[in-house]
Amino acid sequence: MNKRKEQVKDIWLYRHFIHMCKKHPWTFNTPIRHIEKLFLQHHQTLKKGAYFDIVMSRIGVTPEHELSYYRNELLSDKLLKDTFLRGSDYNKDLKFEKIYNKLFIKENYIANYYALIRETKPKIVIETGTADGCLTSWILSAMHRNNLGKLLSIDIPPQKGKLTMTTSLSINNVGHLIPQAYRDRWEYHEGDAKVLLPKLLIENDVDIFIHDSMHTRTHMLFEYNCARALMRPNTIIISHDILWNKAFFSFTASHNLKGLSCISGPNLGLTINKFEPYEEEIGLGVVKIT
Numbered sequence: 001m002n003k004r005k006e007q008v009k010d011i012w013l014y015r016h017f018i019h020m021c022k023k024h025p026w027t028f029n030t031p032i033r034h035i036e037k038l039f040l041q042h043h044q045t046l047k048k049g050a051y052f053d054i055v056m057s058r059i060g061v062t063p064e065h066e067l068s069y070y071r072n073e074l075l076s077d078k079l080l081k082d083t084f085l086r087g088s089d090y091n092k093d094l095k096f097e098k099i100y101n102k103l104f105i106k107e108n109y110i111a112n113y114y115a116l117i118r119e120t121k122p123k124i125v126i127e128t129g130t131a132d133g134c135l136t137s138w139i140l141s142a143m144h145r146n147n148l149g150k151l152l153s154i155d156i157p158p159q160k161g162k163l164t165m166t167t168s169l170s171i172n173n174v175g176h177l178i179p180q181a182y183r184d185r186w187e188y189h190e191g192d193a194k195v196l197l198p199k200l201l202i203e204n205d206v207d208i209f210i211h212d213s214m215h216t217r218t219h220m221l222f223e224y225n226c227a228r229a230l231m232r233p234n235t236i237i238i239s240h241d242i243l244w245n246k247a248f249f250s251f252t253a254s255h256n257l258k259g260l261s262c263i264s265g266p267n268l269g270l271t272i273n274k275f276e277p278y279e280e281e282i283g284l285g286v287v288k289i290t
């Protein structure tokens, strides 16, 4: 396909993307040329069905299985299903059966929170924002199957009306959707990500970072930049709710990274922590004085 045709295809995707973003007014309040620049240069919204393969090829991994294999694996996880369907015992405000039926078939969620973990077999993953633990439980289910890995979760227990949360949970019920059998790979850290994230990133060699805590521009940029500065090259940064503001797009643009999301769920973004050779030569991470 020649370059012009490729651009037209991207503009079609971009139009579709804008259509999907109706709920997120910043896209409409931002000059079109600025959005075009963000989407066409630093972000790629991938067609349905292509997301997983393209993410895998950017990471440099030839997948052992197709995404449909992992969808079936996830759907056949009876422990996970049973724990989900009992979720209302802990949180009466959410309809877990509805969440199960909707979420467990979504391409971009299965790709980022399950198939990616199964294929890349990370040793350490950090997530910010756990609450009920919908997606936390998927990561742990994948690690359980891999028989490898540890998930470090940083979370302030949600309180209705605070930090954009609509439900409350006590500290003991954070992550109630994680089956008991998968908890040996889980380490919960209660507290503000502003304090705990840099600490844990320095103390651990983290393969994947996932943001799903406070979705203000300042906080998102803080978390992305911590991950960027404190993780090895070629590690993975994933973010939920990238359409709440321009933080993810500004982050990828300012570091000359490519953001990826799937057209069927453009609110979930991924980027690979790549560096220019000169940055690697000068040095990355924390400088240790001996």
Ligand SMILES: C[S@@+](CC[C@H](N)C(=O)[O-])C[C@H]1O[C@@H](n2cnc3c(N)ncnc32)[C@H](O)[C@@H]1O
Pocket (backbone or CB within 6 Å): 128, 129, 130, 131, 132, 133, 134, 135, 136, 154, 155, 156, 157, 158, 159, 163, 165, 191, 192, 193, 194, 212, 213, 214
């Ligand atoms: C959107 S919920 C997370 C949903 C979760 N990932 C899931 O899949 O079920 C956001 C969580 O982040 C917590 N949170 C908000 N600001 C935070 C901060 N600064 N540090 C740590 N956690 C925070 C909220 O209290 C809430 O528990």
